[in-house]
Amino acid sequence: MGMGFPGMGFSGGFPGGFGAGLASGWMRQVAHGMSGGWGGMGPWCGHGGGYGVHGHHGGPGSWGGEVPREGQWNAEKGGYTIGRSGRLEMTVGQAHADYKNQMQFRVNGGEWQTLSNSKDTGHTATIHAPPGSNVQFRIQTPEGNTLRAGTTRNVDGRDYGQVTKTDKGYRLGFEDQPNGADRDFNDAVLNLRDPGRRWAW
Structure with missing residues (x-):
C-alpha cells in the first residue's frame, strides 16, 4: 500500500519497507522528474516534468461534491x-x-x-x-x-x-x-x- 502523507495530498505509491526519511527523499526525486497518474492508472505512471500530487485513489466520479468539467x-x-x-x-x-x-x-x-x-x-x-x-x-x-x-x-x-x-x-x-x-x-x-x-x- 505504501505510505500516506496526511495534508500533503500524497496517498500510496511508496515501496514497502521505506522509512520516513527515505520515502521523503524518494518522493522529492520523483516529483522533479515524473508526472504521475491517478485512479486506476496507478500512483506514479507516465513521465515528464510534472509533480505527482495525489489524494485518494479511485475512478472518476468517486470524489463526491460538484466538480467542474474543466479546471x-x-x-x-x-x-x-x-x-x-x-x-x-x-x-x-x-x-x-x-x-x-x-x-x-x-x-x-x-x-x-x-x-x-x-x-x-x-x-x-x-x-x-x-x-x-x-x-x-x-x-x-x-x-x-x-x-x-x-x-x-x-x-x-x-x-x-x-x-x-x-x-x-x-x-x-x-x-x-x-x-x-x-x-x-x-x-x-x-x-x-x-x-x-x-x-x-
Whole structure:
C-alpha cells in the first residue's frame, strides 16, 4: 500500500519497507522528474516534468461534491479548482522583477511545495490530484516575506495575486512589494491550464 502523507495530498505509491526519511527523499526525486497518474492508472505512471500530487485513489466520479468539467479559478476558495481531468499544468511566465521570488503551491490545505523561482520562465510542472481539489499559491521574496494570492490573509490584509482569464486558462500575477507598492502584479507570473483541454501552450 505504501505510505500516506496526511495534508500533503500524497496517498500510496511508496515501496514497502521505506522509512520516513527515505520515502521523503524518494518522493522529492520523483516529483522533479515524473508526472504521475491517478485512479486506476496507478500512483506514479507516465513521465515528464510534472509533480505527482495525489489524494485518494479511485475512478472518476468517486470524489463526491460538484466538480467542474474543466479546471477553473475559484475566488471563494482563493485558488484553482481541479477539473475532471484530475490535472493542473503550471507554467512560469515572464516576470518583470529583477530578483527571484520562490513560487509555491499547496493542495487542499496541505504542505506548501516549491514549484520554481520567478525567473525560471517556461518551467512547467503538472499537479495530479482528485477532481475538485483546491490548489492555492504564494511567493516567498528574497527578504523573507510570504505573500499569498487569492486571499487577504496576509500581514497587511491585502491580496497579493491578480487572476486574469486567458484563452487557454488563467494568468496568475503576483505583487512582491509589501503594502501593495506599485500593484503591477508582474513580479512573478504563473500560467495555469487544464491539460484535459484539446490545445497546449
